[in-house]
Amino acid sequence: xxxxxxxxxxxxxxxxxxxxxxxxxxxxxxxxxxxxxxxxxxxxxxxxxxxxxxxxxxxxxxxxxxxxxxxxxxxxxxxxxxxxxxxxxxxxxxxxxxxxxxxxxxxxxxxxxxxxxxxxxxxxxxxxxxxxxxxxxxxxxxxxxxxxxxxxxxxxxxxxxxxxxxxxxxxxxxxxxxxxxxxxxxxxxxxxxxxxxxxxxxxxxxxxxxxxxxxxxxxxxxxxxxxxxxxxxxxxx
Numbered sequence: 001x002x003x004x005x006x007x008x009x010x011x012x013x014x015x016x017x018x019x020x021x022x023x024x025x026x027x028x029x030x031x032x033x034x035x036x037x038x039x040x041x042x043x044x045x046x047x048x049x050x051x052x053x054x055x056x057x058x059x060x061x062x063x064x065x066x067x068x069x070x071x072x073x074x075x076x077x078x079x080x081x082x083x084x085x086x087x088x089x090x091x092x093x094x095x096x097x098x099x100x101x102x103x104x105x106x107x108x109x110x111x112x113x114x115x116x117x118x119x120x121x122x123x124x125x126x127x128x129x130x131x132x133x134x135x136x137x138x139x140x141x142x143x144x145x146x147x148x149x150x151x152x153x154x155x156x157x158x159x160x161x162x163x164x165x166x167x168x169x170x171x172x173x174x175x176x177x178x179x180x181x182x183x184x185x186x187x188x189x190x191x192x193x194x195x196x197x198x199x200x201x202x203x204x205x206x207x208x209x210x211x212x213x214x215x216x217x218x219x220x221x222x223x224x225x226x227x228x229x230x231x232x233x234x235x236x237x
Contacts, residue, residue, distance in 0.1 A: 004233065019032070031054055035047075041083075068098065079094065122180070186232070
């Protein structure tokens with residue numbers, strides 16, 4: 001049995017919210033997208049990418065471990081086709097992060113871009129996903145310090161996103177889970193603003209899922225809220 005709660009906020013600076021999430025405990029599917037593009041294109045891309053993946057996962061006859069990656073490619077195709085058909089949407093893209101139950105006490109997680117999934121299990125808090133960013137894939141190999149990487153002018157540059165290329169790379173992970181475990185999905189408006197210790201302490205607190213999500217959103221806003229902030233928290237009951 002799953003319990004889940006999601007919350008999204010535009011933050012303190014951005015005039016609109018280009019983040020989007022889907023939380024469906026019945027199907028065991030949870031998706032988060034952080035859009036990019038001029039005007040409303042980023043908002044459109046995040047909605048279209050997330051909804052396309054959701055529809056594929058809920059209604060596809062393909063149920064193997066590779067179906068999640070197939071769903072990401074379907075979402076990528078949908079966003080690219082929409083941009084081709086409407087010049088105002090040209091150049092739009094989105095990160096895409098998904099978690100779904102696959103039975104046998106396992107959760108499958110996939111990501112494109114830099115939205116993240118964390119696992120909190122028996123007070124052990126760990127990052128599951130790998131960012132597809134210049135800092136993570138290039139900068140970290142150059143011997144730069146963590147502080148230099150955090151301040152690097154290319155720290156927000158994505159190396160992969162839904163809608164920007166036909167040659168999509170999808171990171172996929174299978175995570176064993178048990179009763180009491182929590183999975184946190186979030187955009188960089190959260191983890192890029194507040195310290196990871198706050199994430200850990202909040203998930204390990206006695207707050208319920210709703211209270212935890214609201215607390216994390218407010219913590220990011222109290223730290224300036226420079227970007228849209230989205231949190232989806234799932235607990236294995």
